[in-house]
Amino acid sequence: xxxxxxxxxxxxxxxxxxxxLTSDIQLTNKESxxxxxxxxxxxxxxxxxxxxxxxxxxxxxxxxxxxYVPLKHLGYKAAMVNFSDIYAMNGTPKQITxxxxxSKKFCIEDxxxxxxxxxLACNEHNVDIVGGxxxxxxxxxxxxxxxxxxxxxxTAVKRNGAKETDLICVSGNLGAAYMGxxxxxxxxxxxxxxxxxxxxxxxxxILERQLKPEARKDxxxxxxxxxxxxxxxxxxxxxxxxxxxxxxxxxxVGCRIYEEHIPIDYQTAIMAEELNMNVMTCALNxxxxxxxxxxVPIADHEKVASMKDVRLIGHIVSEGMGYAxxxxxxxxxxxxxxxxxxxxxx
Amino acid sequence: xxxxxxxxxxxxxxxxxxxxLTSDIQLTNKESxxxxxxxxxxxxxxxxxxxxxxxxxxxxxxxxxxxYVPLKHLGYKAAMVNFSDIYAMNGTPKQITxxxxxSKKFCIEDxxxxxxxxxLACNEHNVDIVGGxxxxxxxxxxxxxxxxxxxxxxTAVKRNGAKETDLICVSGNLGAAYMGxxxxxxxxxxxxxxxxxxxxxxxxxILERQLKPEARKDxxxxxxxxxxxxxxxxxxxxxxxxxxxxxxxxxxVGCRIYEEHIPIDYQTAIMAEELNMNVMTCALNxxxxxxxxxxVPIADHEKVASMKDVRLIGHIVSEGMGYAxxxxxxxxxxxxxxxxxxxxxx
Numbered sequence: 001x002x003x004x005x006x007x008x009x010x011x012x013x014x015x016x017x018x019x020x021l022t023s024d025i026q027l028t029n030k031e032s033x034x035x036x037x038x039x040x041x042x043x044x045x046x047x048x049x050x051x052x053x054x055x056x057x058x059x060x061x062x063x064x065x066x067x068y069v070p071l072k073h074l075g076y077k078a079a080m081v082n083f084s085d086i087y088a089m090n091g092t093p094k095q096i097t098x099x100x101x102x103s104k105k106f107c108i109e110d111x112x113x114x115x116x117x118x119x120l121a122c123n124e125h126n127v128d129i130v131g132g133x134x135x136x137x138x139x140x141x142x143x144x145x146x147x148x149x150x151x152x153x154x155t156a157v158k159r160n161g162a163k164e165t166d167l168i169c170v171s172g173n174l175g176a177a178y179m180g181x182x183x184x185x186x187x188x189x190x191x192x193x194x195x196x197x198x199x200x201x202x203x204x205x206i207l208e209r210q211l212k213p214e215a216r217k218d219x220x221x222x223x224x225x226x227x228x229x230x231x232x233x234x235x236x237x238x239x240x241x242x243x244x245x246x247x248x249x250x251x252x253v254g255c256r257i258y259e260e261h262i263p264i265d266y267q268t269a270i271m272a273e274e275l276n277m278n279v280m281t282c283a284l285n286x287x288x289x290x291x292x293x294x295x296v297p298i299a300d301h302e303k304v305a306s307m308k309d310v311r312l313i314g315h316i317v318s319e320g321m322g323y324a325x326x327x328x329x330x331x332x333x334x335x336x337x338x339x340x341x342x343x344x345x346x
Numbered sequence: 347x348x349x350x351x352x353x354x355x356x357x358x359x360x361x362x363x364x365x366x367l368t369s370d371i372q373l374t375n376k377e378s379x380x381x382x383x384x385x386x387x388x389x390x391x392x393x394x395x396x397x398x399x400x401x402x403x404x405x406x407x408x409x410x411x412x413x414y415v416p417l418k419h420l421g422y423k424a425a426m427v428n429f430s431d432i433y434a435m436n437g438t439p440k441q442i443t444x445x446x447x448x449s450k451k452f453c454i455e456d457x458x459x460x461x462x463x464x465x466l467a468c469n470e471h472n473v474d475i476v477g478g479x480x481x482x483x484x485x486x487x488x489x490x491x492x493x494x495x496x497x498x499x500x501t502a503v504k505r506n507g508a509k510e511t512d513l514i515c516v517s518g519n520l521g522a523a524y525m526g527x528x529x530x531x532x533x534x535x536x537x538x539x540x541x542x543x544x545x546x547x548x549x550x551x552i553l554e555r556q557l558k559p560e561a562r563k564d565x566x567x568x569x570x571x572x573x574x575x576x577x578x579x580x581x582x583x584x585x586x587x588x589x590x591x592x593x594x595x596x597x598x599v600g601c602r603i604y605e606e607h608i609p610i611d612y613q614t615a616i617m618a619e620e621l622n623m624n625v626m627t628c629a630l631n632x633x634x635x636x637x638x639x640x641x642v643p644i645a646d647h648e649k650v651a652s653m654k655d656v657r658l659i660g661h662i663v664s665e666g667m668g669y670a671x672x673x674x675x676x677x678x679x680x681x682x683x684x685x686x687x688x689x690x691x692x
Contacts, residue, residue, distance in 0.1 A: 034502075042504075052387065055401075055445050056479075059482070097400075097492065099490060136405070149386070
């Protein structure tokens with residue numbers, strides 16, 4: 001939280017706080033007719049477009065820890081993970097609405113930081129903030145973001161279209177955000193109550209993956225340019241295993257992925273070793289990568305094989321064959337959805 | 347909370363809980379293409395329609411008290427107050443998405459009750475639940491609902507169109523929900539720790555106004571039927587004074603309303619007397635009425651004067667004349683926005 005200047009929110013009150021935070025917002029999309037300040041935002045989508053809507057509720061202490069997450073980063077990430085949901089439908093995010101509930105420990109400057117992060121993410125992805133409100137919370141911060149986007153009619157990609165023999169592809173690399181989280185948690189404990197700064201040299205990448213994830217708009221653009229339409233797609237928020245099983249279950253198919261093809265950054269591998277963790281488990285089950293997982297017809301093999309920052313990791317098989325990873329030594333290991341599940345106690 | 351049967355949520359886990367709660371949902375609107383179960387919902391709106399979006403974040407202990415609010419009622423109300431925002435734009439609600447964060451005190455049966463209330467409200471207003479997720483909360487319950495609706499292009503009514511000489515109208519009556527809340531709070535204290543049931547005989551109406559508010563779809567339909575297009579409109583969630591000032595400020599006008607015309611139910615008046623409160627203050631500043639406040643051109647006087655359950659309470663004046671109520675004894679009293687403001691300490 002902001003430690004420099006502190007202006008109590010009660011000074012402004014609820015209405016004027018949201019006015020203060022949103023007064024400089026300019027609507028840039030032609031689909032955004034009327035933004036913050038009425039009972040509802042007014043949008044106008046072309047008849048050739050389908051409208052995509054996704055929503056996310058983030059709770060302090062469950063989804064984020066303000067001990068090491070700056071509020072500006074939190075705003076950036078909260079927006080980004082919502083954009084990611086729209087890209088995962090093969091769509092383009094256009095608007096967000098933002099609701100925040102906050103306890104008395106937060107001041108106006110904190111909310112300014114949070115909105116600065118939101119606005120940065122929105123500028124980068126050309127998204128308008130069209131709705132916002134703030135209210136009180138008894139404990140901590142709750143953030144609810146709804147994203148609205150669009151895709152030309154019939155082009156949205158769902159989870160249920162994967163077919164036998166389709167290739168399984170993933171963007172970027174996996175497990176880095178989870179390793180970044182483990183590092184932050186370790187340093188939080190190590191520096192608690194002490195006046196020392198943790199040394200993160202050589203670990204910048206995994207920290208950035210945790211604190212400042214990027215939604216993969218570039219991959220969607222590349223797919224369009226290459227004229228590839230995935231048969232199914234999802235973004236990886238809960239870990240590769242869990243997301244791949246969502247695709248398989250909704251498509252009534254099975255899968256085989258290959259350990260040797262799972263993309264892992266060297267900082268992820270080094271951190272896993274340092275923490276004595278199995279790096280493959282982190283790549284399969286660590287959350288918050290926000291990479292895209294998708295399937296394409298085998299006929300697109302050459303095209304996807306040459307795509308920048310996309311890896312072929314396996315293929316779709318019949319439902320009866322189940323979900324498995326072939327390890328480096330040729331053993332078939334059943335995949336389990338151990339994905340991060342905030343309400344599960346497993 | 348449910349006191350009969352208790353099944354821990356961990357038994358199902360996050361994914362299966364939401365599946366369990368939403369598996370019986372049938373999409374009924376032609377605009378709802380794909381609902382719960384993907385990265386985003388897919389909607390398709392006609393090109394002649396504008397899309398309306400509004401969102402609400404409700405926090406336990408701030409916006410509701412589960413000591414006296416049954417979860418089914420809470421679900422019903424959470425949906426209803428969102429529909430109200432779309433009606434207040436002269437639109438029709440079509441879809442909602444629902445995010446819930448819950449602590450360990452809640453069980454599956456609790457969430458079933460909550461969803462039963464949501465579904466009841468949705469059925470009554472022909473709205474589809476197209477998105478939902480559940481996650482954990484450290485303390486209490488947080489509910490975020492986003493409503494999507496539509497209005498034929500150019501027919502949405504904003505807050506900023508009120509003109510001098512326009513008539514100010516309000517539906518239903520005011521202050522009842524606030525009196526219901528005061529009654530519930532009083533009985534909560536009176537019965538705390540005791541095995542007695544409060545006696546609510548003769549007070550059913552104010553309780554219902556607090557616990558089971560109804561969005562005024564009927565008024566919107568009536569306005570259309572009478573061919574009346576309000577110049578501005580808002581729903582009364584924070585009290586008449588505060589909402590009327592929103593309209594005036596955004597429209598750059600002033601207002602005069604008349605105490606003798608403010609509609610108040612007799613149960614509201616009796617309860618105010620019992621609690622030794624000024625009933626007019628309750629009507630002006632008590633929240634959660636969810637009635638519609640709107641302005642119409644003076645040429646529509648006869649039409650609105652004969653509308654069922656609509657009262658003319660005053661008229662719009664020039665900005666310089668400010669905001670005032672004329673009391674029964676002819677005194678001009680300045681209106682103040684003392685509306686319930688969850689972050690204000692005033």
